[in-house]
């Protein structure tokens with residue numbers, strides 16, 4: 001294919017750009033005109049206009065300026081008559097890559113500039129464009145050379161190098177909105193991608209990075225910069241387009257299925273209702289609840305790029321819903337409890353529904369909303385519940401209405417959910433901020449959880465027990481599976497090693513999203 005010939009030209013610079021002598025002269029004037037004007041021209045011009053101008057020319061031309069430019073290379077001896085639009089470009093080599101790729105056009109056999117990386121040396125020069133045909137380099141014809149040979153010629157060249165090119169007929173691309181930002185939902189390492197036309201031109205990024213897309217002209221390879229990179233002039237890098245990455249992901253998913261014959265879903269132990277009722281429930285038997293899934297998104301996602309916009313909460317706007325998720329026993333409930341204790345006026349939890357009998361000390365709407373079985377079943381059919389389950393013949397469920405009530409009170413609603421429930425809450429109305437609580441290494445778990453208790457299994461007598469090795473292993477395996485499947489939905493990952501540190505990190509993050517500008521999906525901005 002064309003792409004296989006697409007190669008990157010490295011170690012080139014446009015520190016000095018010459019387009020014959022004209023470009024050199026304009027560069028010289030640009031660099032020194034202002035200084036010359038102040039120093040020589042103004043005083044002289046007032047007195048002896050013509051003579052002054054000539055003197056200035058002599059003085060300026062004799063003066064030495066830094067950096068000193070290398071001598072101009074001679075123009076090629078003759079230029080074929082039929083090539084009336086030939087262009088001679090002279091660049092001076094330094095350490096910076098040229099920022100362009102070349103390929104052989106299979107239909108014409110010509111060597112053409114395949115891409116010019118935004119912000120790179122070639123782009124800044126404004127003299128080399130996509131589609132330009134490369135005729136000669138330092139007088140050596142390029143027609144019979146393959147891209148590898150050309151790269152070798154360029155690598156061996158030193159100082160000023162002259163390119164003879166025929167300007168491409170490619171029309172100037174439409175000016176796309178250059179303010180497209182996306183959050184990457186997958187990790188990308190160009191060095192490990194055999195499909196990229198040039199590894200050195202690729203941009204490495206990690207899931208969660210915000211990328212500024214500067215070019216989507218090519219269907220398969222976009223150009224982007226990482227938003228976090230301070231230097232906005234940094235050369236853009238190639239990233240797979242959405243279309244290409246979708247293809248790759250689909251291929252990987254089917255490849256996985258064919259190899260292992262299993263669908264990419266979490267095992268039963270990783271799914272299911274878990275925590276949403278816990279804070280209000282005193283008997284700590286949530287894992288006994290027979291789980292049924294509410295309407296969730298069971299399909300395979302193709303997490304590629306999510307278009308994002310900067311967002312800052314206005315004082316009269318509701319707070320973002322905070323969703324806490326993680327494997328069983330990792331400490332989600334504990335972190336939620338600490339947040340509530342730290343500022344009960346600011347943080348709150350939604351009240352679950354149950355069909356069990358109200359106990360004497362309980363108040364309607366505080367621990368639970370107590371409803372009849374008939375009402376609960378009707379609500380299930382009406383898709384009222386985000387999650388619901390059954391334990392010892394009684395239903396328990398968390399409704400969207402309960403969440404909305406907390407949000408309407410101008411409080412931050414803290415909700416712990418299973419990851420599969422996140423998509424049902426992923427709306428512009430609630431703008432959920434999803435925090436994944438992740439276990440540390442097994443060694444750290446052994447150290448930090450020595451005295452901690454975890455909910456015991458259904459068969460055991462006591463509701464809680466000390467963590468076992470198997471619990472730790474389960475926690476880690478489960479966390480990995482959750483990250484694999486739902487990682488693209490996690491906006492923040494907190495490793496819960498030292499509890500106090502994890503809590504501080506969480507609280508600081510929540511303060512930031514309340515007060516600072518941050519990124520949200522652009523679909524949430526248009527309510």
Ligand SMILES: Nc1ncnc2c1ncn2[C@@H]1O[C@H](COP(=O)(O)OP(=O)(O)OP(=O)(O)O)[C@@H](O)[C@H]1O
Nearest residue numbers: 328329330331332333334448452453496497498499
């Ligand atoms: N960083 C930590 N260091 C030590 N103990 C911890 C830490 N985090 C949580 N724990 C303890 O681990 C136990 C389980 O925590 P917690 O109940 O919050 O887990 P969970 O994620 O809600 O899981 P489950 O849904 O199974 O209850 C509790 O005893 C808690 O105090």
